[in-house]
Amino acid sequence: MKPKPRINIIMWGFMGSRLTSSTRCMSTSTKALSRFGWWDRVSPAAKDPITGVTEAFLADTNPHKINLGVGAYRDDEGKPVVLQCVRNAEAKIAGCDFINVGRESNATAVGSKLVEESAKLAYGKDANVVKEGAFAGLQALSGTGACRLFAEFQRRFHPESPIYFPDPTWSNHPNIWRDAQVPVRTFQYYHPVSKGLNFAALMDDIKNAPDASFFLLHPCAHNPTGVDPTVEQWREISYQFKEKSHFPFFDVAYQGFASGDLDMDAQAIRIFLEDGHLIGCAQSFAKNMGLYGHRVGCLSVLCADAKQAVAVKSQLQQIARAMYSNPPIHGLLLVSTILSDPETKALWVKEVKVMANRIQQMRSTLRESLEKLASPLNWEHITNQVGMFCFSGLTADQVDRLVREFHIYLTRDGRMSMAGVTTSNVSYLANAIHEVTRYNREASNVC
Amino acid sequence: MTSTSTMLSLASAPPTASLSVHENLKGRLKLGGGSLSFNKERANPFINTKSFSRISMVAAVKVSRFEGVTMAPPDPILGVSEAFKADNDKKKLNLGVGAYRTEELQPYVLNVVKKAENLMVERGENKEYLPIEGLAAFNKATAELLFGASNPVIKEQRVATVQGLSGTGSLRLAAALIERYFPGAKVLISSPTWGNHKNIFNDARVPWSEYRYYDPKTVGLDFDGMIADIKAAPEGSFVLLHGCAHNPTGIDPTPEQWEKIADVIQEKNHIPFFDVAYQGFASGSLDADAGSVRLFAARGMELLVAQSYSKNLGLYAERIGAINVVCTSADAAARVKSQLKRLARPMYSNPPIHGAKIVANVVGDPTLFNEWKAEMEMMAGRIKNVRQKLYDSLTAKDKSGKDWSFILKQIGMFSFTGLNKAQSDNMTNKWHVYMTKDGRISLAGLSLAKCEYLADAIIDSFHNVS
Numbered sequence: 001m002k003p004k005p006r007i008n009i010i011m012w013g014f015m016g017s018r019l020t021s022s023t024r025c026m027s028t029s030t031k032a033l034s035r036f037g038w039w040d041r042v043s044p045a046a047k048d049p050i051t052g053v054t055e056a057f058l059a060d061t062n063p064h065k066i067n068l069g070v071g072a073y074r075d076d077e078g079k080p081v082v083l084q085c086v087r088n089a090e091a092k093i094a095g096c097d098f099i100n101v102g103r104e105s106n107a108t109a110v111g112s113k114l115v116e117e118s119a120k121l122a123y124g125k126d127a128n129v130v131k132e133g134a135f136a137g138l139q140a141l142s143g144t145g146a147c148r149l150f151a152e153f154q155r156r157f158h159p160e161s162p163i164y165f166p167d168p169t170w171s172n173h174p175n176i177w178r179d180a181q182v183p184v185r186t187f188q189y190y191h192p193v194s195k196g197l198n199f200a201a202l203m204d205d206i207k208n209a210p211d212a213s214f215f216l217l218h219p220c221a222h223n224p225t226g227v228d229p230t231v232e233q234w235r236e237i238s239y240q241f242k243e244k245s246h247f248p249f250f251d252v253a254y255q256g257f258a259s260g261d262l263d264m265d266a267q268a269i270r271i272f273l274e275d276g277h278l279i280g281c282a283q284s285f286a287k288n289m290g291l292y293g294h295r296v297g298c299l300s301v302l303c304a305d306a307k308q309a310v311a312v313k314s315q316l317q318q319i320a321r322a323m324y325s326n327p328p329i330h331g332l333l334l335v336s337t338i339l340s341d342p343e344t345k346a347l348w349v350k351e352v353k354v355m356a357n358r359i360q361q362m363r364s365t366l367r368e369s370l371e372k373l374a375s376p377l378n379w380e381h382i383t384n385q386v387g388m389f390c391f392s393g394l395t396a397d398q399v400d401r402l403v404r405e406f407h408i409y410l411t412r413d414g415r416m417s418m419a420g421v422t423t424s425n426v427s428y429l430a431n432a433i434h435e436v437t438r439y440n441r442e443a444s445n446v447c
Numbered sequence: 448m449t450s451t452s453t454m455l456s457l458a459s460a461p462p463t464a465s466l467s468v469h470e471n472l473k474g475r476l477k478l479g480g481g482s483l484s485f486n487k488e489r490a491n492p493f494i495n496t497k498s499f500s501r502i503s504m505v506a507a508v509k510v511s512r513f514e515g516v517t518m519a520p521p522d523p524i525l526g527v528s529e530a531f532k533a534d535n536d537k538k539k540l541n542l543g544v545g546a547y548r549t550e551e552l553q554p555y556v557l558n559v560v561k562k563a564e565n566l567m568v569e570r571g572e573n574k575e576y577l578p579i580e581g582l583a584a585f586n587k588a589t590a591e592l593l594f595g596a597s598n599p600v601i602k603e604q605r606v607a608t609v610q611g612l613s614g615t616g617s618l619r620l621a622a623a624l625i626e627r628y629f630p631g632a633k634v635l636i637s638s639p640t641w642g643n644h645k646n647i648f649n650d651a652r653v654p655w656s657e658y659r660y661y662d663p664k665t666v667g668l669d670f671d672g673m674i675a676d677i678k679a680a681p682e683g684s685f686v687l688l689h690g691c692a693h694n695p696t697g698i699d700p701t702p703e704q705w706e707k708i709a710d711v712i713q714e715k716n717h718i719p720f721f722d723v724a725y726q727g728f729a730s731g732s733l734d735a736d737a738g739s740v741r742l743f744a745a746r747g748m749e750l751l752v753a754q755s756y757s758k759n760l761g762l763y764a765e766r767i768g769a770i771n772v773v774c775t776s777a778d779a780a781a782r783v784k785s786q787l788k789r790l791a792r793p794m795y796s797n798p799p800i801h802g803a804k805i806v807a808n809v810v811g812d813p814t815l816f817n818e819w820k821a822e823m824e825m826m827a828g829r830i831k832n833v834r835q836k837l838y839d840s841l842t843a844k845d846k847s848g849k850d851w852s853f854i855l856k857q858i859g860m861f862s863f864t865g866l867n868k869a870q871s872d873n874m875t876n877k878w879h880v881y882m883t884k885d886g887r888i889s890l891a892g893l894s895l896a897k898c899e900y901l902a903d904a905i906i907d908s909f910h911n912v913s
Contacts (some may be wrong), residue, residue: 038774039782042783044782045782048792051578081573141795144796145794148794157516167668172792177795293575293577293799301513303513310513311519322650326618328765328799329764
């Protein structure tokens with residue numbers, strides 16, 4: 001934590017006197033270690049709530065362990081998957097002598113291709129904004145990197161404006177905007193009793209926020225709740241945004257994972273586009289292309305015209321340049337190869353559907369299993385919720401029991417990654433959940 | 448088109464929207480007054496505030512929140528390559544790019560990299576997220592490469608190593624750490640230094656000032672100025688040092704000078720912060736080029752070191768590097784590492800996998816490692832040869848008696864020619880030689896075949912242009 005200035009001066013004074021005596025010794029003895037440590041003031045950081053789960057899971061030797069922590073897809077054997085379309089793309093680009101990004105025209109072309117294809121994916125291949133080029137698009141370090149670029153950009157040009165997140169949201173969102181020095185607010189979203197959307201409260205918060213506020217929206221497969229607005233609700237939200245001149249920023253991490261259909265999953269975005277909003281969009285290819293480790297995504301900001309798009313892009317590039325200069329090329333090449341070849345793209349679309357279907361099936365199976373166990377609780381939300389995650393409604397204590405007693409790992413907010421559920425572990429999981437909830441006092445309150 | 452579509456969507460909107468969207472927005476978009484505080488924004492160098500008043504006259508449906516965004520200045524280094532591409536002259540030469548080229552002036556993918564990539568494809572590894580701190584095998588390999596595997600700092604686990612996005616990303620993590628734990632502390636950077644250093648510290652909100660480095664009179668190191676400026680800085684400043692092959696000048700301190708620099712840094716309780724982007728590229732020896740860092744570590748000093756594998760493994764586009772923080776204890780190193788992770792997570796969550804695996808495979812396999820060393824010597828050797836040929840050409844052609852030996856004394860990819868902006872412009876406009884305006888040429892982009900032509904250009908620009 002930052003010390004206040006006054007304390008800082010005192011600290012420096014104190015350290016200065018300690019240092020002078022020890023440094024006189026140091027300059028004569030080359031081997032003596034300084035007893036004073038520069039980093040003494042550094043306390044250990046808390047583990048990241050999501051990656052910390054994976055770390056704990058990896059350290060566990062129990063044969064029944066299940067990882068329902070991180071949102072990374074697994075097949076029915078619980079194994080990570082490299083999509084066939086990705087393998088095909090790898091084969092194509094193997095031996096390509098690209099080594100420079102930003103300096104070589106072909107690498108720049110790859111980046112532009114990625115941006116173009118990403119925009120088509122989000123906005124629709126025939127969308128006007130794509131045709132007119134009235135948007136600033138930049139490759140980014142997956143979803144996180146795209147969000148961070150936007151947060152920094154928002155701060156640079158609207159330094160007083162906070163960002164509004166749905167409550168709850170992905171745990172890293174507040175970190176990203178805070179580190180970009182943007183104040184963080186929330187708007188009501190999840191309804192714990194119904195385990196669905198608190199639409200009335202959501203609309204109130206949108207109305208009550210100051211005009212022209214920045215809002216972050218999950219267009220589909222909300223993380224962590226899996227609760228999405230309906231199409232009609234999206235239309236109302238869009239209309240209210242217009243009334244209030246709010247800025248909609250979409251975090252698109254799961255396109256394809258909600259319904260299995262890429263266009264359907266982008267409906268919220270398309271509604272906002274039709275209504276004339278100039279939105280921002282962070283896209284990730286981590287989940288839907290299984291390119292987690294490659295850090296490939298796209299940030300786009302819609303502009304009034306192509307000229308403004310050039311200016312906005314130049315500013316975004318400048319922000320990126322001071323953070324990491326250029327994005328890693330390997331993932332870029334893979335995505336651009338997949339999306340620009342019709343055959344490979346068609347294969348990808350199929351594979352996304354397969355992944356989404358498996359998750360939907362696991363949702364049904366888990367719910368059925370719990371119902372067969374005569375659980376006193378209502379588990380409809382398992383199949384009502386959408387995408388990778390199920391907001392189970394489990395309390396932190398119940399989660400702790402799952403971890404300790406059953407070696408089932410999930411985040412303490414009760415979020416389960418359904419991607420980690422398989423036909424071989426679903427019964428074990430159902431039994432475990434039943435065990436920790438069967439005497440749940442809340443049983444009578446469930447609607 | 449726009450207003451039509453909004454009119455159409457209005458048809459399905461709730462009955463409360465009885466006014467046209469146009470009317471609605473005219474009422475709501477009170478730019479320049481009321482709830483929107485554009486007028487009240489402090490002077491912001493990025494915003495063109497003049498455009499706002501123009502907007503309030505027009506109730507456009509599509510008004511961007513970013514109307515006031517001005518065009519960012521072009522990057523001075525990348526702009527050179529763009530100009531080069533646009534030039535149709537056959538004699539053109541690109542000495543702007545800080546990227547290694549073969550004698551045929553082609554990009555070079557190292558053989559060990561190809562072998563490592565083939566191994567990776569054969570193994571068919573997955574693409575799962577790396578942990579926030581990066582690939583463990585890479586982190587181990589990179590720290591050992593820098594300090595030496597038997598170095599006490601390694602054996603005592605006193606180094607916090609986190610994989611970063613090449614040099615830039617690693618520097619940025621370090622800058623963020625400094626900002627958080629040493630608010631107000633300054634970073635001292637050499638004058639001149641790599642152009643992006645200032646951007647990184649500015650964006651990380653770390654104040655910086657310059658120490659004298661380049662002496663135009665000698666086309667060498669202003670050592671006294673450097674020492675004086677480091678001494679004059681407030682105690683507890685961070686001193687950014689180029690481990691070897693200084694960019695842009697190519698001028699490195701001698702071992703004796705490094706000792707004196709370490710002395711004054713210790714005297715002033717400053718903390719050394721090394722940027723090691725060219726390990727192996729200076730002398731051709733990976734160990735020799737790590738000499739300055741190891742000298743400081745051997746004194747028991749705590750230090751920061753950012754590494755890049757862009758040049759020495761030719762992995763420019765893969766963005767692979769690391770930030771290392773040497774601490775007094777293993778416990779401190781563990782805590783620092785945890786905080787570096789906390790800074791990385793909201794920046795990009797976890798680093799990219801591909802480059803890390805290549806490095807880990809090359810460094811971790813003795814055969815590949817030896818092959819790499821040989822390729823490294825070859826690349827550094829080509830640059831040394833080119834320096835020699837350029838020097839020979841200059842001395843043979845230039846009758847003025849000017850001392851061109853700085854070309855041989857300077858080391859690494861770059862050479863500071865001593866040409867001023869007008870002279871550099873002449874190089875480009877008359878001779879189609881592309882370089883940066885500070886007089887820097889990249890010898891990595893020069894072939895033996897072009898040395899004589901370049902010598903002519905330099906002599907002409909130096910003597911006939913002021």
